[in-house]
Amino acid sequence: MRKLYVIGIGAGDPDQVTMQAVKAMRRAEAFFVIGKGDQKRELVEVRTAILAEHVEGPARVIEIADPPRDRAPADYTEVVRDWHERRAELLEAAFDQVEGTGAILVWGDPALYDSTLRMVEHVLARGRSAFDYEVIPGVTSVAALAARHRMVLHRIGEPVHVTTGRRLREEGLGEGSTVVMLDGDCSFTEVPGDDVRIWWGAYLGMPDETLIEGPLREVEKEIVTRRAELRAAKGWIMDIYLLRAAEVRHAES
Template identity: 85%
Template sequence: MRELSVIGIGAGDPDQVTMQAVKAMRRAEAFFVIGKGAEKRELVEVRTAILAEYVEGPHRIIEITDPPRDRTPEDYTGVVQDWHERRAELLEAAFEQVDGVGAILVWGDPALYDSTLRMIEHVLARGRVDFDYTVIPGVTSIAALAARHRVVLHRIGEPVHVTTGRKLREQGLGTGSTVVMLDGDTSFTEVPGDDIHIWWGAYLGMPDETLIAGNLREVEHEIVTRRAQLRANKGWIMDVYLLRAF
């Protein structure tokens, strides 16, 4: 039976790759890499560099072009589900080229705001390719953010709410501390209050890593401006931030 390893590789720093991940990579004969276009080619190049550093034997890289999706839909859930199905079709076709062990390198951790595991379940449900799979956890951007800012994600006995920019706009801050991912609209600028602290980071673990922290009202303009500059320079951006009221 074919095997598939879903391997979390951390937030961008090759040193964040765990020994468990390295062992799993060394077992694979082919790696599926989902490309996101020319602007985000660097994300593919980081994965390729990780393989070059840790995988000694011969291996193949099978690149899959990520299908486009509507970024401003009325039916967000329906659009994402359709996107997952189209991704599953592409992975299925790629996996048919492998007889032994394949692997997918996942940014951060496969269990947190990533569609890879759902995509794999779609492939299995289709029934054309039979395989077993294992999941290797990775360092999340949340853990990297806290480490780089040298901050604990929560105060004593308090919860941590992990959400998206979309949900932050709809629901506001959660109880305790709030970590926000996938925020393309700088939703923190819509959070009311003068007693909120923000710890923000972009390209964590990468050469262009950028960190800003402070009272939200005092640094929000700096973050918005810097974020726009970074995105314009690279054509893409990956950022995450922690909010906490005092």
């Protein structure tokens, strides 16, 4: 039976690729890369550089054009499901070109805010292709953010809430620390309070990596401005941040 590896390759630093990922890459005969258009060509180039470093000989790369989707839909869940289905159709067609073992290189980790595994399950559910698949974990952008800021994600005994910019606007800060991903609207500017601190990072692990941290009300304008500058210069941006309110200290009884 044919096999597909779904390989997490880290948040952007080629040195974050694990030995388990390298071994899986060396077993694969073809690599599927989901392209995001010319503006995000650098994301494809990083994957190509990783393959050149870890795989002997020229790697067979099959690029899959990511289908467009509505970024501000009335029914977000339904639009995303349709997008996943269209992605599955493209992956199925690409995998049909491979007789043996294929691999998909996934930014960060396949288990965290990534649709690749859902796409693979969609392909299998269609019943037209039969294959086994294995997931190789990668360094998440959450872990990379914490490492670059030299911080622990949570205080003693407190939880960590991982969410999106859209949910942050709808629900506000969770208990403990809140990590926010997929935020194109700088939703942190809508978080109330003067006691919140932010740790922000863009292009983690890449040459253009940018870090800002401090009291939210003091640095939010700097982050908004810097983010806009970076996006304008590169045509795309990948960023993530952690928010945390000041620790509540209970008086001794």
